[in-house]
Amino acid sequence: MQTTRRTLLQMLGALGLGSTVQAAGCSDDAPATGGDAGLGGDAGGDAGLGSDAGDAAMASDVPPEPTTLFRHGVASGDPTPEAVIVWTRVTALAGARLDPTVEVRYEVARDTAFTMMVTSGAFNTTAERDYTVKVDLTGLSPATTYYYRFRALGMVSPVGRTRTAPRGEVAQVRLGVVSCSSMGHGYFHVYRSLARRLDLDAIVHLGDYIYEYGTRQYGGVREYDPPTEITTLSDYRRRYAHYRRDPDLQALHQQTPFIVTWDDHESADNSYSEGAENHTPSTEGAWSARKAAAIQAHREWMPIREHETPGRIWRKLAYGDLVDLILLDTRLWGRPLQVNNADAGLTDPARQLLGADQEQWFFQEVSTSRARWKVVAQQVMMGQLVQLLNSDQWDGYPAARQRFFSLLRAMMVQNVVVLTGDIHTSWAIELTETPQDSMSYDPATGRGALAVEFVYPGVTSPGFPQVIANTVLPQVMRESRHVKFVDLVRRGYGILDITPTRLQSALYLHVDGETARPSPTDAAFATAWSVAHNSAHLVQDQAAAPAPSAVPPAAPTP
Ligand SMILES: [Fe+2]
Numbered sequence: 006m007q008t009t010r011r012t013l014l015q016m017l018g019a020l021g022l023g024s025t026v027q028a029a030g031c032s033d034d035a036p037a038t039g040g041d042a043g044l045g046g047d048a049g050g051d052a053g054l055g056s057d058a059g060d061a062a063m064a065s066d067v068p069p070e071p072t073t074l075f076r077h078g079v080a081s082g083d084p085t086p087e088a089v090i091v092w093t094r095v096t097a098l099a100g101a102r103l104d105p106t107v108e109v110r111y112e113v114a115r116d117t118a119f120t121m122m123v124t125s126g127a128f129n130t131t132a133e134r135d136y137t138v139k140v141d142l143t144g145l146s147p148a149t150t151y152y153y154r155f156r157a158l159g160m161v162s163p164v165g166r167t168r169t170a171p172r173g174e175v176a177q178v179r180l181g182v183v184s185c186s187s188m189g190h191g192y193f194h195v196y197r198s199l200a201r202r203l204d205l206d207a208i209v210h211l212g213d214y215i216y217e218y219g220t221r222q223y224g225g226v227r228e229y230d231p232p233t234e235i236t237t238l239s240d241y242r243r244r245y246a247h248y249r250r251d252p253d254l255q256a257l258h259q260q261t262p263f264i265v266t267w268d269d270h271e272s273a274d275n276s277y278s279e280g281a282e283n284h285t286p287s288t289e290g291a292w293s294a295r296k297a298a299a300i301q302a303h304r305e306w307m308p309i310r311e312h313e314t315p316g317r318i319w320r321k322l323a324y325g326d327l328v329d330l331i332l333l334d335t336r337l338w339g340r341p342l343q344v345n346n347a348d349a350g351l352t353d354p355a356r357q358l359l360g361a362d363q364e365q366w367f368f369q370e371v372s373t374s375r376a377r378w379k380v381v382a383q384q385v386m387m388g389q390l391v392q393l394l395n396s397d398q399w400d401g402y403p404a405a406r407q408r409f410f411s412l413l414r415a416m417m418v419q420n421v422v423v424l425t426g427d428i429h430t431s432w433a434i435e436l437t438e439t440p441q442d443s444m445s446y447d448p449a450t451g452r453g454a455l456a457v458e459f460v461y462p463g464v465t466s467p468g469f470p471q472v473i474a475n476t477v478l479p480q481v482m483r484e485s486r487h488v489k490f491v492d493l494v495r496r497g498y499g500i501l502d503i504t505p506t507r508l509q510s511a512l513y514l515h516v517d518g519e520t521a522r523p524s525p526t527d528a529a530f531a532t533a534w535s536v537a538h539n540s541a542h543l544v545q546d547q548a549a550a551p552a553p554s555a556v557p558p559a560a561p562t563p
Pocket residue numbers: 006007185186213268270427428429466
């Protein structure tokens with residue numbers, strides 16, 4: 006979702022706060038895209054651009070034309086106890102052309118110097134897959150850190166660092182959680198901060214890894230390649246390539262495996278299975294073709310294990326007996342059009358968000374999981390926004406949410422934790438069918454709560470301007486007994502620290518918008534919320550859980 010001035014006004018209008026926005030200097034005549042002026046912590050969007058905007062910023066941001074084939078770095082992802090995906094791409098040097106097929110060799114070792122070799126092999130990449138390389142390394146040992154690199158045409162890639170999932174009895178899992186990295190809105194200080202942490206098993210990216218807009222259509226700090234909105238396969242590939250030239254994103258991919266899902270902007274704003282708010286068939290062609298292009302580029306460029314059906318990214322990854330990480334696709338698989346009123350089918354008891362097949366799989370996984378924690382990584386907010394309808398969230402698919410809640414209640418499923426991105430704000434929520442009913446739900450004890458939800462902030466994508474947040478926040482908290490924490494302004498990331506006795510989500514937030522380079526500071530610890538085993542009650546902690554004292558060495562910086 007893009008929080009345009011128009012959508013913000015719709016939301017605030019529903020809260021009876023429209024006049025506040027007008028008073029804060031917004032008008033309601035924003036275009037459907039590019040309407041972010043006046044929104045976000047980056048002080049006035051396009052109008053507030055500093056000297057770091059425009060061509061100068063781009064020129065200093067993208068590294069000079071590299072003399073290596075491996076200019077998009079390395080990446081890894083989707084770890085299991087015996088396998089992990091490793092990724093790179095080869096690019097022709099200036100003035101040269103690649104053959105139709107390029108053999109890329111890979112090497113895997115237990116140490117950064119590659120003296121303890123584990124395996125090696127070769128992968129033939131081609132133009133048909135945009136010269137991306139993806140190898141599913143198998144036969145590995147559980148809970149083990151590996152280093153990997155690639156060679157082609159006499160050149161060697163940077164060294165990547167990755168880690169397999171544990172098996173059996175597991176005492177602790179630590180995951181970084183991120184979403185929503187609009188390059189137009191600034192620099193990826195969050196990714197840089199996370200790259201310096203070497204204590205994480207994986208990064209969970211909840212989507213909006215790329216944005217589809219052209220330069221200055223949504224955020225005016227950095228320009229995009231290509232400069233126009235992306236709609237074709239070539240466009241989507243170029244946009245991923247542009248993101249992967251970012252040194253901060255490259256650094257994070259180099260050090261830690263990613264577990265990704267997509268949100269709407271990997272295709273187009275507020276997408277659903279048959280279209281998108283930001284897609285106009287009359288001028289941009291058939292949605293099916295654009296969706297297929299977006300899916301193909303994602304499959305080529307992301308370190309995700311590929312299902313035989315392109316576009317099927319819902320899957321489960323296990324961390325021993327401690328965590329089943331269930332990843333959903335609430336966007337492109339089974340979601341019908343967002344609607345605002347009952348006449349259009351909002352309250353249809355058959356209404357789907359996941360689609361029947363994914364929903365059946367999800368319910369099966371969550372109700373039969375034997376892991377201590379069932380962590381559900383997905384896109385859009387599940388908790389109810391009282392007196393407010395954002396039809397793009399689970400609020401717009403109430404029957405689907407009720408079926409999930411009914412399943413948890415009927416099967417007495419405990420220890421379910423929902424992770425959400427999409428809306429560039431931070432929330433901690435106790436999930437219950439009836440948040441306003443004190444007979445069935447008590448926020449002081451969590452009685453009647455079924456699960457908890459953590460909504461994570463944007464890496465760069467903007468939330469609300471401070472002046473509006475100051476007015477909205479008290480009203481949200483007053484009317485939402487199930488909401489324990491909200492931050493509507495700051496960017497940042499989360500750390501999930503999971504043990505058999507409790508799961509903690511710690512938030513690290515920036516005070517300001519991330520429009521400047523170099524970064525003034527890392528995101529700082531802001532708050533932490535925990536849920537205990539066999540409870541769905543959120544409790545605030547004073548500090549983040551400590552990282553393990555011994556961590557495997559970083560992959561050397563190229
Ligand atoms: Fe987003």
